[in-house]
Amino acid sequence: MIKYFKNGVLEVDTLDLPQDCGEIKVSVVLEEERNDANYYLEFACPRNVKYISQKLTRTADKEYEIILPRGISEYIGEVYVQMIIMSNEDAALISRSLIASNPLFVIKQSILASNALDSSERRDFFEYAQNVVTSVSDKIDIVDKMIESVPAQITDIVEAQLKAVDDKLAEYQTVIDGKIENVADNLKSQLVGVEGSISNNTSKIEENKSVIAEVQNELKGDISSLNGSISQISSKVTNVENGLSGKLNTSAVKNEYYSSASEVYSTQYINNNLKKFHKDSGEFTFTSSTTYSEVSTITTPAKGYLVVFFGSCNSGAAVSKVGILPVKSAGNTTGAVSNIGHTLSPAAMGVVLCDYLDANTTVKFYCQCQTSGKRTTGYYRYILLEG
Secondary structure: OEEEOOOOOEEEOOEEEEOOOOOEEEEEEEOOOOOOEEEEEEEEEHHHEEEEOOOOEEEEOOEEEEEEOHHHHOOOEEEEEEEEEEEOOOOOEEEEOOOOOOOOEEEEOOOOHHHOOOHHHHHHHHHHHHHHHHHHHHHHHHHHHHHHHHHHHHHHHHHHHHHHHHHHHHHHHHHHHHHHHHHHHHHHHHHHHHHHHHHHHHHHHHHHHHHHHHHHHHHHHHHHHHHHHHHHHHHHHHHHHHHHOOOOOOOOOEEEEOOOOOOOEEEEOOOOOOOOEEEEEEEEEEEOOOOOEEEEEEEOOOOEEEEEEEEEEOOOOOEEEEEEEOOOOOOOOOOOEEEOOEEEOOOOEEEEEEEEEOOOOEEEEEEEEOOOOOEEEEEEEEEEEEO
């Protein structure tokens, strides 16, 4: 058994064999197998005799075997082995393993009685050999005579075959010549037609050149006139820009109105005097208290001037005081309150704050009632001018 590892190491199970033991089957197992290679074994035998095996026969996945001839055990001593890997395309050497550290075979001495012949057996052998030599000589003479007549026979056969080939080539040549003449005639007639077409096209090209020249002249006049018009328009545009530069900011002029909950007018400024407005309104509920306390808040969406109204009414709670921070104030506005065309629900008591505030400022609404524990509604509406 031989084991081959991918690092090039070869391991063997040493086997004791008698001298001249006949054919030997050896199994080989690979750690890693290549699809593009064949595997061979080289043997170093006693008396410096060396052999290389035939290609190993694959018996299973990563398993091979080889049957070695009897000559491998001819001499007494140790037989060492090495594996070589060669390309299956051009038989080029791919790699070679290390020589196995232990011998694959240890050849022991054999009696070999079958090889020891006495004198009478030897004489019989020599007589048999002489008879074989005589018989072979007679057969060689017969073969020599047969060979003498072979060249003449071969010559006749070859000449007959060559004549047949020549006749067939002559037939083909006649057919080919006829086809070539037909093709040549067709090409000549086609060339005549092509020459006529070329002549007609040449005349048309000359006519087109004249037309193109006329069109070019007309275009030159049109282009010159157009350049003059462009120059005049450019001058007028420059005058307009100079006239409007002090009146109109030349950045994009566009007004957009988004009908959202906050009804924000989004403006790319026509000039610095027109600003962006924000407005919103809403209501909320809270539980009444007899102490002056915070009931809701809003947050300013931008920096600017804020005008905000807050009011509340509930006959059961008897609202007595309302206020807005960051400016603490109180009031008692009654009746309906209108604001930019929108009517707010009636408020028994309301207050208005007008102040300049930063963006994201928390505005707090306060209320005080004469009765506690009543669900009460608060109303607010504001307008903020950015600036």
